Amino acid sequence: xxxxxCATCGVxxxxxxxxxxxxxxxxxxxxxxxxxxxxxxxxxALRSSGIRVELHEIEPGLLGITSEPQVGIGQQxxxxxxxxxxxxxxxxxxxxxxxxxxxxxxxxxIAVAASHxxxxxxxxxxxxxxxxxxxxxxxxxxxxxxxxxxxxxxxSGTIELAPGLALHTLGGHFPxxxxxxxxxxxxxxxxxxxxxxxxPNPNGASVSFMRSYPNLLPLSAAVVDxxxxxxxxxxxxxxFNNFGRSVPEDAHRVIRxxxxxxxxxxxxxxxxxx
Numbered sequence: 001x002x003x004x005x006c007a008t009c010g011v012x013x014x015x016x017x018x019x020x021x022x023x024x025x026x027x028x029x030x031x032x033x034x035x036x037x038x039x040x041x042x043x044x045a046l047r048s049s050g051i052r053v054e055l056h057e058i059e060p061g062l063l064g065i066t067s068e069p070q071v072g073i074g075q076q077x078x079x080x081x082x083x084x085x086x087x088x089x090x091x092x093x094x095x096x097x098x099x100x101x102x103x104x105x106x107x108x109x110i111a112v113a114a115s116h117x118x119x120x121x122x123x124x125x126x127x128x129x130x131x132x133x134x135x136x137x138x139x140x141x142x143x144x145x146x147x148x149x150x151x152x153x154x155x156s157g158t159i160e161l162a163p164g165l166a167l168h169t170l171g172g173h174f175p176x177x178x179x180x181x182x183x184x185x186x187x188x189x190x191x192x193x194x195x196x197x198x199x200p201n202p203n204g205a206s207v208s209f210m211r212s213y214p215n216l217l218p219l220s221a222a223v224v225d226x227x228x229x230x231x232x233x234x235x236x237x238x239x240f241n242n243f244g245r246s247v248p249e250d251a252h253r254v255i256r257x258x259x260x261x262x263x264x265x266x267x268x269x270x271x272x273x274x
Contacts, residue, residue, distance in 0.1 A: 003125065003147065005046070007039035008032070010072020010093030012122045013146040025117050025144060030173070030212040043125065046071065046094050053092070053099045055079070062185060063106065064244065065099075067092050075119055075242040078193050079103060080182050084162035085110035088130070089180050089193055090242045091121040100129035109133050111161050115195020116174040117144035119242060127151040136161075138169060138176030168234060170197040172209055172219055172227035181234050186249075190236030197227060198255060200245040207239070207247060207258045221263035228259035 001015040006023040009031060013020055019040040026033045052068045058078075065077035071093035080087040085108045103109065112127050113136040114120050123135045124147045132151055139154040156176075160166045164183035171177050177197040185191025192198075198207050209224045211217040219227075232252055239251040247254045264270060 002042055004040045005042060005093050006072060007041045008034060008072060009118055011120045011146055012093065012125060014148065029215060029217065031118060032214055043094060047096060051094055053094065055102055065092060067094055073118060076244050079106060080165060080180065081106050082162050082165050087161055087165060087180060088112045088126060090114050090119040090195060091123045091126045093121040095122055095126045095129045097129065111136055113167055113178065115179065115197065115242060116177045117141055119195060124149045124151060136167060138178050140176030141174050170227050170230050172197050172223055173211060181236060186238040192231065192234065192236040192239045194239055195242045198231060198239060199241050200239065200247050204245065204247050205254065207255055209262060218266055221267050224259050224262050228255050231255055
């Protein structure tokens with residue numbers, strides 16, 4: 001029996017003797033299947049290919065975890081450290097004993113969580129490698145879990161993982177799109193890890209909101225207003241997405257101004273300019 005990993009999105013699937021016929025996550029309108037068809041890989045195949053996993057400091061107390069070559073979508077996993085333990089957020093699609101040991105050098109892991117199904121990666125394998133820690137999955141997105149396991153814990157709304165570290169439901173990109181709020185980040189001003197729900201543009205001076213980024217499907221003005229409102233109810237000054245982009249400061253203002261601009265365009269306020 002083999003744990004299969006979708007080569008396109010990097011999400012692990014249940015142990016079977018043969019790979020699944022399709023990856024439901026990639027077949028959804030928010031993702032994509034290659035024109036050549038569904039492809040699969042395994043942890044053993046990735047290990048044999050010479051994959052390297054790197055940890056690097058983003059700011060004090062926050063590390064990024066990436067692989068070369070990338071697995072699937074190629075997100076940057078975030079390791080948030082607190083005195084009570086660490087959170088592994090948006091896990092990449094590969095882990096081995098060496099990588100797990102390097103992660104544990106930064107403190108015991110208290111939870112694994114993903115911002116949304118595209119970022120589930122090898123979340124169950126990560127949990128097993130780290131001692132069976134809980135994998136928190138937003139209840140609104142539970143049907144997308146491809147590998148069921150006793151380590152999975154469903155939650156909704158907000159859940160506190162440790163003092164100063166919590167998961168908050170934002171919605172939008174997926175109904176259960178989740179952000180991690182780290183109070184001690186940004187020199188105590190707060191950091192929000194927003195995944196794809198709020199996506200910094202290249203210069204970090206504005207953000208955007210989408211149902212699908214690769215397929216360029218928008219969200220409505222009402223949904224963007226709801227997502228932005230949920231984020232702005234939280235205290236933070238800096239925002240990171242799941243690919244290394246950030247709003248380095250004054251993120252509340254950037255989100256509010258960007259949401260207003262987005263809503264005006266999708267409402268048709270500026271149709272005279274097109």
